[in-house]
Amino acid sequence: MSDELEEAVAAAQAGDEEAFRFLYRSLQPGLLRYLTALVGPDAEDVASETWLQISRDLSGFVGGEFRAWAVTIARNRALDQLRRQRRRPSLPVPAQVLDDLPGNADTAERAGETLGTEAALALIATLPPREAEAVLLRAVIGLDAESAGRVLGRRAGAVRTAAHRGLRRLAALLRGPDAPPATRAHPTPPRPRAARPASGAPQAEPADG
């Protein structure tokens, strides 16, 4: 954790409101993106619950990686939410987002350089849950593998493997020709889950343990 974040945490614990604001602005975008992958449209609600709990429990935070602590809270709230909805954790992909993805080579060349955040997240969300979580925690939240492992309750090595697999899958998606309009028609990305994550079963390649 950077010194800056650390200082802000300490100041917020002492009651500094601006420090807390800084924490919010630093973490919230990543949290929201991660939560969107977990709970879809409920992400904002879960995020605000998360901040409620962060505010409440901040005084009890004793150090360590603050982002990992906060993300753990967010993840637990998300799992609660999923339990409430009696459905398994999965990664709904908003269909309209996929439709926004560039669909032909002409636009792809341009879009390849300006791939939007939304589209990027939607692509990541097509990964099997474990891989998507690993990628998001590492790349978007910015945790190292050890911290991400603590959040997920897994070994760092398992997180690295999952993230690596996720990246390979993403690269394959991006490579286009072989995996034609992959994110659309091709079954590889679990398109059905976009609508209703009924199965939640990861696709072909099972996530590692």
Next chain:
Amino acid sequence: MIMRQPGRPDRQPARPTDRAESDRLLDAARGQGPATGTPDPAGWSASTGLAAPTGLPDPADRPTPTGPTDPGGRPASTPADPLARLLAAAAAPARAGELAGEEAALAAFRAARAAPAPGPAPRRRRLTVAALAWLGALAATATAGVAVAAVTLDREAPDPRPVPSTAPADPTRPAPAPSGPAASSPAPGAGAPSPATPDRSPRPGPGAPDRPDAPQVRGLCRAYLAKPAARRDRALATPGYAPLVAAAGGADRVEEFCLRLLPDARPAGPPKARPSHAGRPTPEEDRRPGRDNGRPGANAA
């Protein structure tokens, strides 16, 4: 989707061949400081800039932020590798709307500061108090009769106003509450011990807002009112808002309850007329200071 023209294998995305390479890609995604979209590289300590709306990245200016501005080594321009670009886009700074909950989060922070105790479930405490009051009233009735019971009642009753607690002879104290204060002060002459129990049900009576745990409830109210109307119901269904629902006496009464509790927080328009990226604190700043100075946190602290 097709990111690359066919037949140009040299420009195909480098497929990470091992975990180490993936690690490098993942680490580089944010290519910048401590956190995603850190709004102000200068940090919170330069907080005047932070509080100002200018501290926010303006997503409108940056429709597709692929390369995070990087103060450090890496060029801020888009990375060559499509996969790296994708990760950078995923980790791009805050977009419009992503910080919309900022004021609600700050309200929660203030509320937590006002009512520190991280643990003690306020509801249980209240129930305990109520039970004790009830037992006390019962015992008093048995031993000393109605008058004493009335005194006990009055002392244990939820009426939290810092009025001398044993003042049964003061039913006509200047009632500051706008609406009838009768609900919160059992008439000393009433005598019946049974009314001891009513204080266990947190009604939105005029006295309710001043309960010991009011700061928390206030904070929740503020957070609740800060939400767009469409999200309020769903928020109330979440556990975090349970104390508020309990204090209001039902989800359907929360709005009324909160508006009475925080008359100055009455939103200009329920459907959150605020500009969508609500990082700008001005509308809240206006009402915050007054509230904070006057908050009854002293009771709880």
